[in-house]
Amino acid sequence: MIKWKGIRFSVHPLFVLIMLASVATGYFTELMTLFCIVLVHEMGHVIVAHGFGWTIREVKLLPFGGVAEVEDSGSVPAREEALVAIAGPLQNVWMALAAWGLGQLGIWHAEWTAYVISANAIIALFNLLPILPLDGGKLMHAMLSRSMTYHRTLRWGARISLVLSGCMVLYAVIPWLHAGESGIQLNLLVVGLFLFLTNWTYNRHIPFLFLRFLTTRSAASGRHLVRGAWALPIIVSKRHTVSSALRMFKRDSYHLIVVMEDQGRVLAVLPEQQLVNGYLEDGKPDRAVYDLFM
Known part of the structure; x- marks a missing residue:
């Protein structure tokens, strides 16, 4: 090294x-x-x-x-x-x-x-x-x-990678499955297995990767505020949980969380830092977004 x-x-x-x-x-x-x-x-x-x-x-x-x-x-x-x-x-x-x-x-x-x-x-x-x-x-x-939202990006990135690396492994062993053909394509099999296992681990670690994304939102939000940016609203009801609102975050956007009643009345507008900090401080993903105002 x-x-x-x-x-x-x-x-x-x-x-x-x-x-x-x-x-x-x-x-x-x-x-x-x-x-x-x-x-x-x-x-x-x-x-x-x-x-x-x-x-x-x-x-x-x-x-x-x-x-x-x-x-x-x-x-x-x-x-x-x-x-x-x-x-x-x-x-x-x-x-x-x-x-x-x-x-x-x-x-x-x-x-x-x-x-x-x-x-x-x-x-x-x-x-x-x-x-x-x-x-x-x-x-x-x-x-x-x-x-896509960042959480869906993580999920779909892992799914597509698992499917394609699995296809690579299958393609490597196809000659072995057909009588009279040459043996397994060993190099392709080893690389395919490596990629498949890497993405299997990646998929299991998505909750931690998403948490790391949330911990960096403060710096990203600061950059948006310094240069000025359009805010992308996330509209939720007061019954929405903190975790469901956080999973609506997009990578390159600054969010304002608008909490509304069923009748359409706006109860509160929450900057994304308050939502993220509230989650990171108490670690309660099932807590209602509206509780952050109480």
């Missing part, structure tokens, strides 16, 4: 296993090239994230990319998350073009040029799959959050 500008860079055990296998099979040079491609890919994310002022704790390098642990997860705008996500595959574009240029100049052999170009293409395209925590999954997450 190395540390650069406060960010820990570590190699995932899955990558270590592939490294050991490459040494045993004589493909160490190819693997070290792949390692460098993955590192540059991930540095694209890190540089753009730093440009937005994000706090990145750790980057774990995987054979197909990396996973960054971001302290500000949930509080950053969807636009920033999308730009940080696409920054990785863009590194593969220029690296593939550079390899092609070196091949055209005769500096690299045609076989090696083809390997570097294909490695970059595979890493870029694979990372664009809409599966968390891949770059495509983060782009999907950012797009979903533009139209």
